[in-house]
Amino acid sequence: MINLDKTKQQKIHNRKIDTVIYEGESDTIIVEGSLQDKRFCNSYLFSGEIRPPYTVHHMIIRMELQLPDLNILDIEVEMPSVPHEFCRDIRECLEPLKGMRIASGFTSKVKKLVDRKKACTHLLTLVTAMAPAAFQGAWSAKIRKPLDPKIYVGMMGKLENTCWAWREEGPLVEKIKTGT
Template sequence: MISLDKTRQKKIHSRSIHTAVYEGGPDTIIVEGSLKDERHLDSYLPTGEMRPPYTVHHMIIRMELQIPELVIVDVAVEMPTAPHAVCQEVRECLTPIKGMRIAAGFTSRVRKLVGRETGCTHLQELLAAMAPAVFQGAWSARIRKPIDPEVYAGMLEKLKNSCWAWRDDGPWAAKGVRTTRK
């Protein structure tokens, strides 16, 4: 078992990823994700100069998506903090995802489209973390009003094989999907 005594052991580094989904237009949602890497102890540059704790990365992605299709209408990137000035040059690297649908295989398509040499690993990681939040947010947006049972069944069908609970031979994906929890 791993033991951690936070009163004696100092935190060295932390990465936080936060996502939130907002109402957009009549048939859109806006998803915002942020990634922040922080160094919590003094560190040394190759020159020998000491640097106090600081934020290494702070990156924000905002996407507007058409619902229920989950098609990316627009995407914008901000980099309030980046380790190098040259990093700012990749803020437009996600432009090619406009028009893509967030569905199975989305993350691998993004990696092929916006590879390491043409993009930013940190933006790719943030985008990959945001994709599941898109599903949750779209679901939340759709169920704010009563839904036709056939539309609801179609939404549930899309959950099949998305996780352990919704696996093909699991209790939730079986024929006659229950819509209430036990």
């Protein structure tokens, strides 16, 4: 058992990833993701200088997605806090994702399209973390009104093999396939 007494041990670092989905215009959604790394303790710089606690990274990605296929129409990056000013030079590194569809294999496609040497690992972490939330948000957007059963089944079918509950031999996929 891991011994973590939060009353005695000092928190030293926190990474928070948050994704919010907004309705867009004419069958689109806006997916906004934020990644924040915070240091809660003093740290020593290479020069020996002490840096007090601070926000190391605060990065925001916004994507406009076309429904129901989740094609990325537009993508933008904002970097309110970065460890080095030159980190902002790669804000455009996710541009190759425009036109891409969020679907099975999204993470591996992102890794192939975006060269890590010309990108930011934190932005790549964030955009791949946003994909499952985008799917959930698209679902929420669509079921705010009654759906044609064919559209409903089509959207549900996209869940196959995305997790244990939606495994192809499981009861939920069987329900979709049999229409019961």
